[in-house]
Amino acid sequence: MIPLQQTPTLAPDWLALTPALLLGVFALLLFVFDSIDPDESNDGLLAGLATVGSVSAAVVAGVFLLLGIGAGDGVSLYGGQLVVDGMALFFMLIFTSVASLVCLGSIDYLEGHDDIAGYYSLVLLATTGMAMMAASNSLATIFVSLELLSLPSYGLVAYLKNNKGSVEAGMKYFLVGALSSAVFAYGISLIYGVTGSLLLSEVAGALQGGEVLTDLGGIFGVGVLMVAGGFAFKTASVPFHFWAPEAYEGAPAPVSAFLSSASKAAGFVVAFRVFIVAFPIESVAGTIDWVLLFQVLAVVTMTLGNFAAATQENVKRMLAYSSVGHAGYVLIGLAALTGQGNGEIVLGAGMIHLLVYGFMNTGAFLFVALVEYWGVGRTFEDYNGLATKAPIACVAMTVFMFSLAGLPIGGGFLSKYYLLAGAVGAGVWWLALVAAVNSALSLFYYSRVVKAMWIEEPNGNLDRIDVRGYPTGLYAAVVIAAIATVVLLPAIGIFSGVAFEAASAVLQIAP
Amino acid sequence: MAAESGVFTFAPAIAVLPFVSFLVALFAGKYMPKKGAVAGIAATAGSLLLSLVMLAQVASGHAHHMELYTWVGGEGVPFELTFGILLDQLSTLMLVIVSTIAFLVHVFSLGYMNDEGETGLPRYYAELGLFSASMLAFVFSDNVLMAFMFFELVGLCSYLLIGFWFRRPGPASAAKKAFLVTRFGDYFFLIGVVGIFATFGTGTFGGPGVEESFPELAEAAIAGGASVNTFFGLSPRAWFGVLGLLVLGGVMGKSAQFPFHTWLPDAMEGPTPVSALIHAATMVAAGVYLVARMYGFYALLPTVLAVIAFVGGFTALFAATMGVVKDEIKQVLAYSTISQYGYIMLALGGGGYVAGVFHLTTHAVFKALLFLGAGSVIIAMHHNENMWDMGGLKDRMPVTYYAFLSGSLALAGIVPFSGFWSKDEVLYETLVHGLGGSPLLLAAYAMGLLAVFFTGFYTFRMVLLTFHGEPRTDLAEDPEPVRWNVKIPLAILGVLAAVIGVINLVPVHALESSVPEFLHDWLYHGPEGLNGEHYHELITSPEFAGYSAGAIPGLGELGTLFASAGLSLAVALAGSAVALALYRAPAPEEHTAKLGSLKTLLYENYYQDEYQVWLAQDLTEETVAKNAKRFDDGVVDGFVDRVSDVSLVSGHFLRRVQTGIVSNYAALITLGLVVLLVAFGIVGGWFGGVFA
Amino acid sequence: MMIEALVGLCLVGALVVFFAPDEYAGKLAFGWSLLPLALSALMYLNFDGRGNALLGGSLAFEEQFTWIALGPYELTWFMGLDGISMPLVVLSTLLTTLAILSAWTPIDERRNQFYGLVLFLEGSLIGVFGALDFFVWFVFWEAVLIPMYFLVGIWGGARRKYAAIKFFVYTNIASLVLFIGFFGLVFGLGDSISSLALPEIATALRAGELGPLAGGLIVPEQLRLLAFVAMFIGFGVKVPIVPFHTWLPDAHVEAPTPISVLLAGVLLKMGTYALLRFNFTMLPETARSLAVPIAAVAVISVIYGALLALGQSDLKRIVAYSSVSSMGYVILGLVAYTSYGIGGATFQMVSHGLISGLMFACVGVIYNVTHTREVGDMAGLADEMPLTVGALVAGAFAYAGLPLMAGFAAEFFIFVGAFQSTVIAGNGMAVMTALAMFGIVIVAGYLLWAMQRSLFGPFRFDGDYEVTRAARHDIAPLVVLIVVIIALGTFPNDTFFRMITDAVGPLVDGATAEAALGTGGGSP
């Protein structure tokens, strides 16, 4: 139970959406810039604008979150189409933090490219889409916001339009995405067919009692599975994950960071909300036991992601697969909502993991961006002896890798073990065991990066670093991400409390 | 009390003094004139003096016990483990023996080591000092744990001193073997110690002022007067028997009893003074001393006593036969040592507590003498130990010869040298108790008696080959002279070997009771529970060992005594006579060939080393350990590596699913969706009961 | 704030040294490491804890304040020492200082990183022994892996990468397993605990508060068993017990010697320490019901480990496998549930830490000079390096359980405690003890065998290096260790054993027939 404290309110209500609005405004501002002066080449100004936009949104989201705005049932807006509650703000914080880092890191990465304004406006538009997803409380807004995230993402992946890899990645991402959104839309139509509504709370209301499901259980089940497919696409979960390794590898590294951290989190926030709020497991378990579904998906996803990651030669692709693996971990957040134990622990753990993941994974991809910037190569061997040239960045990368692997050098340690604890508490200890095996395997391949950087001898390909120098923006982004990752170990309490509260709030909304 | 404990407060110094000499020699030895020898001599002289003082104190009727300090204690543990000193008749006697020999060996070492220009002398004297300290501490230990600890420490010193010449492969190997074989025995001993503490909650031997000692508790338990923890549902008597046998493991290891005797001949690789001190007079005696120390416990257990006696008798004979064919002087002495400790075991097992201690005393003297004499010869022969290269040394080194002869006569058991008296008593005690109704003891006696023959033979073979006849090499023609520091110890010991028997002239006492049996009286007046009288009661009590003294039919007690003495003397003389007959010649021949295949068997020591080496090396190390290693590398670790291989291979397979062709992805997505739909459809009953 | 200061000193030192100039790093690290050493010595002298930390004892240097929450469970920063952890803290600080000193010679590149990581490792180790909240403890427990990975991976031998990753992944998966097991217990306790403070959990578990997990899917008995097994395996890997030991020889052989010193000296103790704190303190009933398999595992570890050591020809491997063997004694002592048994096991942790540290340090000094550890590659080193060889002989005999050295004391306590234990019906523990004790013969066998071949005999060396005497700063750690080992073996009670038995007392009360010893047992 959330203590009935005086929660601060905003007047008017829609101010609660400030983070999303800020992002949208800045995105459009950049859009306008782009339209007025397409040849504007003041990269710093554009990047600064985008960074300021996302940072300010992050600050607002963080302040709202800590002030407790929307604690409890949240601020419901526009007839229930949107809700700004703890979970929404928490995820907005994740999205905007990642976006800030990505914008900061892109300054150097995009050096010499055309259409910088377009890039930043797409990043901010996609972030806006995510923020809207976090606040969406209706399948309609979810679908539309999800597309607001997807379409700019396709463009971002293909941003290096003269680079075969980037274009191919964009093409694959787009095609799989289009297929997925068709499936998603079809699923929504079936849900609508069964319940007659798109609002999550009304869907749940229609399901209550279970009369509808006796007649229309099959249709509902197909709908739920298809909706789950849509989320699986966004979160890069099996079997809709196929785009992920390619897209993350081919895309510009900051975009990979953005997609694998923020976009994944966006997929999860809607999945959390839809399944918990709209399809309460008590009502639907007889028809479609989505907890079981997510257990299956979690096991397959984490196993596939981690095992495939273990045999990669390319660091970026390894990170891509590991990102699939992490999707599997977070799926535990849904898979362990068995009604046993403390649901808020496992759901909150999933949220916290996504938060920490936002920093550590973004940081890792930005480090890859740094290496791509230097042009020393992409395989593990190419990373050999990197620490001799760039010790600070390598310390940061080590922090990311070990934190991703769940060693206590960053917040990833706590969040991963929170997840495991939650799984055990829910009685799905076997799921925890599978996660444990995967986690140990992940330590193997993450430490390969560390080994290359610190233990191996340099290959002689590092001279290029001297040529290109040390880019300030990327360095700053990487170091900030590392500091955040490390600080989140002792200071996770700042966010874990609100995460657990938000989780229990969402869980208690369910009838 | 205050006055006497005033003297006794110096008791720890008996061990501490040599320990200090160890430290001095170790850290400052190389700066000292005699490389630490002076410190050692001073320390052991001090120990000897103090031991004598203690002996005198005890003689005045004041056995003493004191707790030194608590090793482990306090509220947290169920029983304390302490260090303490027990000064009674037995231990003070042994202290005097040990410190005497140690002192003399230190002096002798000046000649054997310093004068020979050996390097590493500080190490030598340090180790010698540590040994003396440990041995003395072992002797005055008041409980079995402390005894075990110093028992192990003397083992360490033995290892170090055998391996003193570590540059040569032989000593290094012999040292290892000595430690390992005794360690194997100590394994059982340690179980026994642990068992004693677990059973009784105390390991004290007893003594004045000691409330509880385990022999007393055991006695009470068998008598039904106390309850103790026995294990495995055994009766107290049976369980104590197990404990006794376990402790016996250590005894047999240290005292080189069959089948743990194999290390001792090898240990002759060490410097000869070391052989004299450690491997003849003192450390090897530690085993049998331990039996004597806890005789109150063994006397309760007839089975164990029989085992002790039989092992002793067998070892006495077995080792003596091997001594017959040896070519090297120290080898003969080594087998002789094994054989003689067999006698002591025989005595203790046969109920002859006093006899055992008596032979322990005399043997310490004459065997130390023989070793030192051999050392003198070895100096003279430039470290050639082969007796066939000697001959005729009698005239060139008379002091050594006469001293050696005195020791040899004692060893052979020729009246009136000390060995006669003690060996005779050993055999007599065994005989009477055997006649009292124990065929096993009689068998042991028979073996002991037979061994007397071989003892006489190999002793005089050794003397004759070494000192008599014509010199067989140039070296023997002109041996290196030895100095006072060799001669004085030999002289002292030579005299002692001849006369020390007076301390217990049993047959004489039987004839003329005014001739005292000093040792008998001495030991019978020990503190309560630790004296010979008490032991005798236990031995003869039907509730415990249940021995009874018998006599040769028709001869009576006195007749049996003299018959036994006469018999053993006759056998000894017979053995000596055969040796004289064979080797008296100026240029004696090797007669071993006449033994035929027996010769090989004896030369190879009954293949005892072979099977033990096979056990330790071929079986344990080469077979078991190597296979364990193979198993561990291949199976246990192999499993770990396979797991990692399988993970990587399956990872390789999984990544192949990602073909790079987007159509395939669409197909796989569709496939996944269809599979999920069908699976959950069936579970959820979506198909209108079609599959239900 | 003493423990915090201790950990903080190490971590700050790590940072300082990490950024210090390479050539001064060794001296700086040594100097700095004297601070925690002095502080821990001060703490040892002022130690005022009583009883067991988990079972209502009064803690020394206690500190507790809230940190974060995991759902309904509060996680607190909770530090404190009792008689079990205090000796281990002293062990950690002492061995770290000596390891740093012994690293001066062999470590000749990236010194600042090396010493920085060593100090980081020290801080983590102290944290492991000081922490009394599960998550805080677990943070330190896992944090230990990070410096170890680098220390083995960067400065190790030829197969260092393989060894480092094997160690890393193997022990990590063990941690995951134990974590799952432990949290099964936490959730089984449900509302009866409100934090993850270990004393609270231990008390609740011993009070029988354990309920079913997952709505009755797993009943308390099963849960207890499953959790016990999971934690036993998890900690057992660290110990290591057979058959989870194979990472150890690889890690030991490849690690630079100063790290082997710490690995064998302190890291393995984490496993046994945790076994004592978790399995044997929290689930005594389960431990007793599983006494037969546990004791069997202990005996197998002792004998099999010793046999494996006998089969090796690399000096470091020999010592590594003998660690497996020695740690088997600890398990045997723990399962005995007698004050001598558990106390001896704890004492063995300290004593084995010192002795194996000494052995590794000696092997390291030899390796510095000869660049080989193969027994067959050398002979008769005693003449060339008398002090080192002397120390090695001392270490070997300490290992082989020579009285008046720490190893004998510890092993004797274990033997006495295990022999009289009644956890297995029909004096089964006595048989197990007797079997395990055979290890003292094998250990003497392989150590003497190795010494005979490599140290004694005529001098022979099949290498290109000139065999010279070791530097003074190489010898100093050996001397210090020998002195400490003898001090501990001669005065076990006055050094550590009294505080240990005080702390293990609550664990064994009424647990055995000790009190019922017919004779009342010993002096009052």
Place this chain on the structure above:
Amino acid sequence: MAVPVQYYLVLSAAVFCIGLFGILTRRNALMFLMSVELMLNAANINFVAFSFQHGNLTGQVFSLFTMALAAAEVAVGIGIILVLYRNFADVDVTKATTLRW
């Protein structure tokens, strides 16, 4: 009165699967795009049919959004196909396989 809703559903399923069939078998990116449009329209059929079934307009309104989205998707899709053609000189989706495994 009218056609049972199942008929619409089966129709939409058929359209959906035809679209899917196109995706699975066509290699031309434009055909791929068209197939996706078919699938989205299958959803629209459902929305409209269910809207009638439930007697509320939610489905109808939403189908408008779906159409708008389809348009947006096509815009993006065409752009991507354009750059695909520029880089690979082909619009065969199975040709671009530089990234795999």
Place this chain on the structure above:
Amino acid sequence: MTTRPRLRKSSSQVIGVLALALFGVLAAVFLTASFGDAAGFPADGSITAAIGYAMFNLDAGAFPSEGFLVSFIVIAVVLDAALDVAVMLGLREEEEDTMASDGRGTRGDR
């Protein structure tokens, strides 16, 4: 590039069976479901007008519907974004990046 793709082109038509299978599953589900009678829309009232009201969350339509104001605004932005993407991708850059032949190198290889 030495390994052939798992699904060969010649078999791509066969893959279409999956679509058929999906249809089978969907049809099986749909045809076994039992809907009640359709509520339908009364003849009086403008559906088109109601749709318009629903788009702007105006509660004035003749038929019930949820509000879609948010979706409406968001879709507007989506269309903007699509435009942005299309323009960005469609524009031909003046200076051509020379790409590494394997297509994997990005800017780093320049």
